[in-house]
Amino acid sequence: MHKRLYTATGGARQRPSTRLSTLCALALTLLIAGCATPTHVKKVDSLKGDLSSARILLMPMDVELSILTAAGLLEPQAEWTGNAMGYMTKSLEGNFSRAGYDIRVHDNNDEDPASDLAQLRKLHEAVGLSVLTHHIGPLKLPTKKGGVFDWTLGTPAQQLKAAGAADYALFVFVRDSYSSGGRVALQIGMAILGAHVPGGQQLGFASLVDLNTGNVVWFNYLGRGTGDLRNQAAADKTVAALLDEFPGIHPAID
Amino acid sequence: MPVQIRYLAITALMLGALGAMGADYAPDFDPDYRPVPSSDEGGLWYRVDKLEADVRNSPHRVRDTELNDYLAAMVCALAGDFCSSIRVYLIDNPHFNASMAPNGMMLVHTGLLLRVEDEAELAAVLGHEIAHFLRSHQIKQWRNLRDSAASAVWIDVGLVMFTGIYGLAQMSTVGAALSYNRDQEREADLYGLQLLAASGYDPGAAPRLWTAIAEERALDASKESRNPFFATHPTAEDRQQTLHRAALAYGDHRPDGAAGELRAMLAPHYFAFMRGHLQLQEYEQTEYLLGKHRRLGYPEGQVAFFTGELHRLRKAEGDGDKAIAAYSRALQLPDPPPDAYRELAYLKLKDNAAPEALQLFQRYLAAHPDATDKAMIDYYIESLGTQIHE
């Protein structure tokens, strides 16, 4: 996912957006602003059975780090993002192998957009969005009553099982922004006046899919005003938060 | 490299010697330039690199090898030393648009291909965009936007200039915030002419093309620009005059614009590209375009068919009869699209001309036995048959 979390009114004429992206933007803004219907569900865990030596395929991570300027613009940072992906991969691999899982990184080849594998990854994006909007966010679906977590990629996920020789696939999504100097000054100034100006935020989720059934069996959402991915130690903490209470994982953080 | 382009390259050498007059522009960076990743420009390149990965995999990209090679060769000839810095992608979109991103990604819409009369006009647009790129206009505008206090808008920074492509995740949702300024437009026009002439094309193609485009746009009933190209390229009143004068200064050039070659290259794709244009519902502009295509000699049966479609969909006074006339004409010409039988059949059906409708439906299925709507047509053939025999 790639939706911008911040906005200010502006004069430029805008192209009509789809209703679905509006929905997503609304849901995410609400989550970050803390206005979501109070829910303690930020994690789902339906992992069953013996997971020791399970083979986990780490899918290409969707990560982006940006600077949030005083004017409310998000400026993506190439070097930070490249480094962050390196730190996170190292941290994830470390955590999973210490817990006895066999983690392998998915080969990211440019694919035909119509290919089954490409569509499977797009489907996961869509399922992740639905989980954020309807399970974690305020727009609950009555058919999934009692907070039943019932989201799946279906049996087509078995193609990943074959392609990656794995039992589970782990998807990671992070959007992380940091206040620029100008914005921090703005925040302090506004705080003195009694108004709250959102600073940098960290939004992410980690999702584990059982490649036999396609079911999302573990999902953890992260949304907070702190958190850093710009050095290994800080990234380790973020990964620890993403993997909070993943069976067998006890992140080693100093 | 196609014969045509090779010929142009040789001509370019010859004409270079004749000397182009007017300002001599040059690129303001080296072909192997890449920004430092931690710089602001590095961040912008990074975003565009990701966008380019999406473009490569996009379902809206036209992957036909011959067409892509043709465009790449033309861009190569125009860009000279910067040939290897530019990658061209053809996007299935009926709007007139071509754009370049600071990392060398060039996007060409199929709508542009439908509007140029010859290779020289196509090269004029591509040369104009290459000129923006070689003079770093995008990065300069992006920096201005960042620094400006008035820029409190929610945008995907820098990308709004490069988009107009569909189905991509990082597409911006805001319009003209990052248009080029008038000085940059003028520079791109004049530098574009220089590149055009250096490749042996007739520089007069540039003012000719923009005049035709302006004529088409003047027909836009809504007067609202939904076209990303015009949102980012402000057009000065005196632009045609400036270009015309500047073009004259160039003197000799190859006389013909290789119109025939362009047409031959586009003919197999004409049907698919034109169908997208009708979905825009911009009927006045479509009518203008079809007039041009008739004159240029695009496949007659198809042009007549689309004329029929235009009248059928527009539904203005008298359009019903004009649609029937156009489809009928299409069916007299060599190689009409099978859809013409079907659309005419439906119109006859509405007119209660049952025997004619029946015959047309039958001819449709004979011409297109794999039609996906065969079941519907069979139903009409059967019920019309029964009706006629009652």
Place this chain on the structure above:
Amino acid sequence: MNNPVAVLLLMLLLAGCAPHYSLVAPGEVSAQGLTLELSKPWNKSPFSPGPRVALWTRDGEVLNQLFVIGDLNEGESLFKSPSKEVAMPTFSADMLPNELVDLTVTSLKLLYGGELTVTASNLRPQTVSGGMGFRFKLAHYTREGLYREGDVLARVDGDRLYMVIFVAAKTHYYPSQLAEIERLFETARITPTKGKG
């Protein structure tokens, strides 16, 4: 946000009046002049695309959508246009199936932002509520590149249009729901709302 509707919704939400999805229970359900037999429950979306449409979803609108459209009069459009600049095409009672396919394809395309290509195929006659109607397939890529397929049931009754459109992600979602949709289409009945509605 880049949409005044979203800003309004945000304000409503902060004020405590939240938009929410409501349950459509299985059994016989009337909506927009159609009576449908549902074997499974659906979720009714609070974000309706027009006054003649009920929009339902099972797992989230990107994954699956059911548009129930009915009592549509001459001159009305299927959906309300998301932008002032672009007009939605309108229905006329004398439209033949090919025109109704065009109407559906163009309307969906514009509803989804005007920037997609929606393709239709396999148009065929089908009995709808005891009378002559028809059926066709749809397909499109979303802006993010997810491929979705759809199935449309339509009939013009009197001078009004009745239509049910099912669209879902091609991977897993569309095939797994197809049998359910087939039953829904077979048992759909037109029970028009009186008057101009």
